[in-house]
Amino acid sequence: MPVRLKDIANDLNLSQMTVSRVLRGHIDVSPETKARVLQRVKELNYRPNVVARSLRTGYTSTMGLIVPSLRETYASELAKAVDKTIRAAGYELIVCLSEDGSASEQRNVELLLAHQVDALLIVSIQESTTFFQGLSHKQKVPLVFINHKSPDSIDNAVFVGIREVDVGRIATEHLISIGCRRVAYLRGPRTYIGDLRYTGFRDALRDAGLPHRPELVIDGLGAETSEYRRGFDGMLRLASGKRRLDGLVAYTDMMAVGAMDAAQSKGIDIPKEIAVIGSGNEVRLCEMRIPLSSIDTAGYEVGQSAGRTALRRISGAAGSGARNVLVPPKLVLRRSSTR
Amino acid sequence: MPVRLKDIANDLNLSQMTVSRVLRGHIDVSPETKARVLQRVKELNYRPNVVARSLRTGYTSTMGLIVPSLRETYASELAKAVDKTIRAAGYELIVCLSEDGSASEQRNVELLLAHQVDALLIVSIQESTTFFQGLSHKQKVPLVFINHKSPDSIDNAVFVGIREVDVGRIATEHLISIGCRRVAYLRGPRTYIGDLRYTGFRDALRDAGLPHRPELVIDGLGAETSEYRRGFDGMLRLASGKRRLDGLVAYTDMMAVGAMDAAQSKGIDIPKEIAVIGSGNEVRLCEMRIPLSSIDTAGYEVGQSAGRTALRRISGAAGSGARNVLVPPKLVLRRSSTR
C-alpha cells in the first residue's frame, strides 16, 4: 500500500491541501509546516501518484515519441535528445517502436493518445497522411512530425527535420572544392529522403558547371545484400572499365567503408586517387581504418529542436513558433577526403 | 474536448456502466445495445482515458524499462524484445535512459514508480544495491534486474541475464576445437561482466589442458582510444616479438575487426594462421570484409525472458517462476574461424 497525501496530512494533523501545496512549492505555507511536511515525506518515502494528478489537472507531463526503430545511431541520438530536452522542462518521454510498419505506427498513436500525452512526436513511415488528418478532428494535441513533412491541412502539426537536399549537396560541393571533377554517387533507396539527397548531388554538380554522368551513379544494388557489400560491389563496378572517377559520395557510411575496402583491394589510393565521403557520421564506422569524412545528419540537434518545438506548442499560444524547422547537416572532415 | 464514456451513454440513453461493459467485452449485454454502442464509439472515435481507468483499478498496464543507452545493438534488441513480449499481453513499455550515470538511474526509478508502473525492468549500472533495498520497504512492484544480479535480500526482485562466463568459454572452446593451441585474448574492461568472461576464457583453457599464457592476454589498452584502435594495436603487440598465437578471442566485435585489419596489414592470413572470434554478433560488423565469427549475446532472448518474467510476476502469486533466469549465449560461425 503506497503512501498517500492523506496519510501525511493525517499524521501531521493538516489538510491534504496544505501538504499538496508544500509539494508543489506553493508560497503560502509557513516555514515550519513546510519543514514538518517535507520531513514526513522523506521519512515515508512518499511519491506523488501522477496518475491521480493527471486525471485532475488534465495534463500528464508526458510526451510520446514514435520511431520506426532504435537500431541506428541516428534514431537513438534523436530519442536521447528529445528525452533530455523535454525532461529538463519536467516532461517525460514514452518511446514507442513502429517496426512492424504503418499499422503498428497507428496503433501506437492511438495508444499514446489514450494515455493522454501532452504532445506527440512522430518519425512517420506512413505513405499517406490521411490517418493523421482523421485524428485532428477531435484531438488538439500538438503533433510534431520529424524528418517527414507534415500535412499542411493539420493545423496543430509542425515539422522538424534536416535539410535533406543539403546532405547530398554539401558532400558533393566538398569533393568538388578539393579538386574532384568526376564525382560518383552510390545511391540509396528510392525513398522521399533518398531522392532529395540525390537531387542535392545533382544540384551541386550543376552549380559547379560539371556534367551529370549517369555512368557514375550506381543504383539498384539490391537491398538484399548488406550495405557493406553494396558499397564494395559498387566501387568495383565503378573502378572496372573505363569510367574514371576521382571522388565518391556514398549514401551511408557503411557503403563508403565497403567502397573504400574495394578500392584498397584494387590498389587505388584513398584519398589521393579517389576522395570519399559518406553520410550519417557514425563515429564507430568513421574511425575505422581510413578515417571517413561524412555528413552529420544531426540526429541530436533534430531531436532537440523537436523537443523544444513540442514544449513551445504545449505552453505557448497556438501560433507560437515556426511551422517548419529545418536543421542544417554538418560536414565532418577526416582523412578520406583530405588532400 | 475528448469524447467521454458519459457522452456515449447520454447519446444512447444508456448508463455509463453499460457502455463500459461493452468496451471491456462483458457478456451481460444484449447484442443490440452492444452493436449500438460499438457503432457510436466508432463514429465519435472514442478512446478510453487510461489515466482514469488506472486511477480506479490501480493498474496501469504499463511497465518501465531503464537502460543505460540504446546505442548498442544489444540494448536496442533487448528493448524491442521486451516491448513486443509485454505488448502481446496488453502492456506497454516506457523506456528510460540512464546515460548520465547512477543518479539518473535512480531518478528514473522514482519517476516510473510515481507513474504507477506495474513492473520495473532495469539494466542497472549501480555499483551497490542499497538503493533498491531501500525501495523494497514500501513498494511491492515486481523488479526485474537484467544482466546484473539482483540482491537476494529484495524479495520482489528477480534476475534475468546471460551466462557471461559461457561467452568467454564457448568462444575459447570453439577455437580450441578447430585446432588452436595458443589462444590470445583481447580483454575488455575490468567490470563485473568483463571479469566473468575472462574467467570463461581461462576455464576453457584449463579444461582443455592448455596453459594460461599471460603474455597472450592483452589488457589495459586505454579506453581513451576507439575500440577499433584498441583491437588493432592489441594485435600488433601480439604479432610483434616472439609470442606466437594461432587463435584470438576478442571482447567485442569491433575489437576483433581492428585486430583482423592489423593482422592483414602484417600479411597474416585469417583464419589460416590466426582464427578470430568476437562477441556481440553485431551483424553489420560481422559481415564486413572477412566475415567474423562471434558469440551472440542473445539480446532478444534476454529481453523476451525478462518480459515474460515480469508478466508472470505481475499476474502469478509471489513465488511464481524461478528467481534467476540464465539465457545461454550462442556461437555464430563465420569465415574468420573456419578451417
Place this chain on the structure above:
DNA sequence: ATGAAAGCGCTAACAT
C-alpha cells in the same frame, strides 16, 4: 440485462 452510487488520489476554486 441494465442502472445508481461511491470512490480511486489528487488539485482548482472558493472559503476562512
Place this chain on the structure above:
DNA sequence: ATGTTAGCGCTTTCAT
C-alpha cells in the same frame, strides 16, 4: 496561512 468542497473519467459493488 490553512481548510472545505467538489470533481476529473472511469470501474467496483450492489441493486433491480
